[in-house]
Amino acid sequence: MRTTFICLPAVALISLVASQPAFSAVSAEAAAALGTTLTPTGAERAASEDGRIPEWSGKWLGVPEHVDYDGKRNADPYPDDAPLLTITAANMAEHAANLSEGQKALFARYPDTYRMVVYPTRRDFRHSDTVNENVRRNATEASLTNDGLTLVGAYGGPAFPIPQTGIEVVYNIMTTVGGWMLEAPNVGAYVQPNGAVAWARNELTVFNRYLRGNDREGWNDGDVYSQSISAQKAPPREAGKVSFTVNTFDFLNAPRQAWQYDPGSRRLRKSPDVGFDYPMPVGPRVVDEQNGFNGSPERFDWKLVGRQALYVPFHTNRLEDPATAYADITSTTGHPNPDTLRWELRRVWVVEGTLKPGNRHVYGKRVFYVEEDSWQLSLADLYDRRGELWRVTNNAAAYAYDGQFYYLNASFYQDLLSGAYSAENITSEEPSSARFNRREPRPGEFSIDGVRRAGN
Numbered sequence: 001m002r003t004t005f006i007c008l009p010a011v012a013l014i015s016l017v018a019s020q021p022a023f024s025a026v027s028a029e030a031a032a033a034l035g036t037t038l039t040p041t042g043a044e045r046a047a048s049e050d051g052r053i054p055e056w057s058g059k060w061l062g063v064p065e066h067v068d069y070d071g072k073r074n075a076d077p078y079p080d081d082a083p084l085l086t087i088t089a090a091n092m093a094e095h096a097a098n099l100s101e102g103q104k105a106l107f108a109r110y111p112d113t114y115r116m117v118v119y120p121t122r123r124d125f126r127h128s129d130t131v132n133e134n135v136r137r138n139a140t141e142a143s144l145t146n147d148g149l150t151l152v153g154a155y156g157g158p159a160f161p162i163p164q165t166g167i168e169v170v171y172n173i174m175t176t177v178g179g180w181m182l183e184a185p186n187v188g189a190y191v192q193p194n195g196a197v198a199w200a201r202n203e204l205t206v207f208n209r210y211l212r213g214n215d216r217e218g219w220n221d222g223d224v225y226s227q228s229i230s231a232q233k234a235p236p237r238e239a240g241k242v243s244f245t246v247n248t249f250d251f252l253n254a255p256r257q258a259w260q261y262d263p264g265s266r267r268l269r270k271s272p273d274v275g276f277d278y279p280m281p282v283g284p285r286v287v288d289e290q291n292g293f294n295g296s297p298e299r300f301d302w303k304l305v306g307r308q309a310l311y312v313p314f315h316t317n318r319l320e321d322p323a324t325a326y327a328d329i330t331s332t333t334g335h336p337n338p339d340t341l342r343w344e345l346r347r348v349w350v351v352e353g354t355l356k357p358g359n360r361h362v363y364g365k366r367v368f369y370v371e372e373d374s375w376q377l378s379l380a381d382l383y384d385r386r387g388e389l390w391r392v393t394n395n396a397a398a399y400a401y402d403g404q405f406y407y408l409n410a411s412f413y414q415d416l417l418s419g420a421y422s423a424e425n426i427t428s429e430e431p432s433s434a435r436f437n438r439r440e441p442r443p444g445e446f447s448i449d450g451v452r453r454a455g456n
Contacts, residue, residue, distance in 0.1 A: 025153065026162050040132035041177070042139075042161030043372035044347060052345050053309060056373065058126035063401045066162070072432035074409070076317040078122055083420060087116040087311070087343075098310055098345060100369055100393035102381035105416055110334045111259050116311055121344040123373060125406070130213050131157050131177055136217070144414030149298055151175075151249035152221040156213040158375045166302030166351040169370055173293050174249075174373035177405040179436030180213065182206040186230075186425045189330045190282045195421035197330055200282045201234040207441045210249070222250045226234050226420040227446035231454055239263075240279075243271070244451040261451055267335035268452055277362040284391060284415035286362060290397050291408055292377025293368065299361050300353035307349055311379035312371055314344040316396035319410045326429045329410075334419050336412050341396065347372045348379070355385070363390075373398065374406035391415050403436030 039045050039056050047055040060077075063069045067077050087095050089111035092104065100109075108112045127135075134156030142154035148167045151159055155323055159170035159175045188200040210225035224246055232241040240263030248254040258271040277286040288295040318340055331337045349367040355364050364387060369379040369449040380393035396410040414421040427433040442448045 017096040019026065022161050024139045024147050025138075025142055026164070030142055030162055031136065034136055034139060035132070038162070039126075039129060039373065041135050041158055041373075041375065044162075048309060048347070053121050053347060054123055056123040057240070058124070060124050061126050062404050064124075067401070069401045071402070073320045073322070074317055074401055074433060076315070076321075077124075077399065078119070078315060081119050081122075082118055083117050085118050085191045087118065088113065095311070098308075100310055100379050100381055100392075101389060102368070102379060105347065105413065106335060106392060107390055109416055109419075113332050113338075114340045115334055116343045117338060117341065118311060118345065119315070121346055122291050122315060125373075127157070127177055128213075128404055131405075134213060134216060135161050144168070146250075146252040149250070149252040149296065150221075154249075155210060155216045157211075163304065163349070166304040166353070167297055168303060169349050169351045170293060170353075170368070171249075171304055172375045173291075173368070173370060173377045175210065178208065178211050178407060179206070179400070179405075179434075179439050180208045180211040181439060181441065182208070182434060183438065184425070184434035185426065185430040185432070187326065187428055188282055188422055189326060189426065189428065190284075190422045191330050191333065191420060192281045193333060195333050198282060199234060200238070201229045201232075203233065205229045205231075205445075207446050215351045222248060222254060224248055229446065229451060229454060239250060242451055242454050244268075244446075244448070245274070247295075256295060259451065261454070268448060277360070283413050283424060284418065284420050285393075285422065289380065289382070289393060289413070291411060292380050292393055293366075297353075299356055299359040300366065301356055303352045303354070305350040305352055305367075307347055307372070308369070309345055310369055310379065311343045311350050312346050312369065313341050313394055313396040314346060314371070314378070315398060316342050316409060317398050317425060318342065319396055320398065320433045322428055322430055326426060329426060329428075335414055336394075336423055346378075362390040376406055376408060390417060395446065400434065400436050402438070407434065407436075409433065414432060 045056045067075050072395050075091045089107045090105045138159050139161050140155045141158040157177050158172040163169045178291050184204045186204050190198040206228040208226040226247045228245045232238045242261040244259045246257045258274045261268045276288050329336050329340050348371050351368045353366040355361050363382050364385040365383040367381040371378045376397050382391040384390045392414045394412045395408045397406045398409045400407045410426050411424045
């Protein structure tokens with residue numbers, strides 16, 4: 001069955017036909033589609049022609065009246081939904097038009113255990129008026145300079161809600177709506193082909209000025225947009241280590257900086273290059289595929305392929321439910337337990353990144369599938385330098401009631417060759433899931449001295 005791509009809005013289609021990179025904002029006339037034919041953040045408002053993807057309602061902001069939110073976990077907003085169908089290796093061909101190459105490969109690799117339980121597609125949550133206003137301004141003010149390595153004129157949300165090029169969608173992944181203050185327990189399970197599990201745990205704290213949202217005029221292009229502190233708790237050999245990372249959106253003049261505190265030497269050292277394909281100690285992935293993609297886009301040429309309706313993991317609140325044990329999630333080999341996931345048919349932007357000649361990276365090609373309502377990277381197909389499909393990423397998204405946006409409540413990195421995978425950022429057995437915007441940063445918290453104090 002041939003893959004079918006959805007037509008782009010006219011403004012984007014013109015750009016693609018012209019084959020001319022557009023590293024600049026769209027016109028006021030094009031931006032007027034936001035909040036009318038498009039949602040305020042750039043998704044298609046209308047239902048799909050076949051009705052399987054409903055019209056966006058945006059009827060809920062924060063906690064719906066019927067949800068009992070305890071401030072610790074994001075309870076399922078659709079507890080009465082029943083599955084529509086289950087996709088298996090036996091009936092995969094019937095649904096091939098709505099599957100990525102990576103998903104097809106998982107069915108082929110694990111025909112007896114891999115399946116996708118599909119639920120109704122729900123499009124009921126919206127963003128705040130402040131976010132929508134920032135995104136509206138981004139549409140006409142944001143641009144990329146320095147051959148796409150410096151973002152200017154954007155603040156408080158997706159930089160390019162009406163993207164013209166692949167690299168603009170990549171920047172939307174990095175600027176999607178999220179918490180300006182994040183405090184999260186992050187547990188990672190590295191599942192070997194024989195079922196053995198290696199565990200890692202850290203406490204993550206992030207301050208993101210770009211997403212603060214209410215001080216656009218005080219934001220300067222080139223400012224530090226995020227500072228993160230990761231305090232390692234397990235495994236025992238890593239316990240006590242603290243990493244401190246500082247990021248800007250000027251990858252040419254102010255690339256990422258990182259430091260690490262080692263409890264053994266009680267010293268804080270500047271880290272080497274921790275971007276791009278720097279390998280992670282736990283899990284079959286590299287640094288710049290955290291949450292699908294992060295860091296400088298400079299080593300790849302990014303092509304905007306179009307849009308497609310795909311099955312993606314969405315409204316995956318079950319992963320936060322204390323009734324879902326970590327052992328439940330990791331009980332299968334090669335991939336997470338299908339019973340712990342919810343899949344929905346949703347429109348995604350498709351972007352293909354090809355390694356530039358003369359550049360180094362373990363991946364020769366990456367295909368990203370970016371969900372339109374959240375601008376979260378839902379799926380990624382990762383190819384080696386020989387052009388063979390190597391790894392597949394599935395990012396599970398849920399709505400954060402305290403932050404009023406979608407966030408990734410688990411990520412699964414699956415190695416098709418070795419059969420290993422990692423389940424990262426899982427929290428169902430922790431005292432709470434990720435917490436957003438609960439407090440302001442403490443004085444000096446995100447500083448070299450603050451990291452030293454955190455290590456002690």
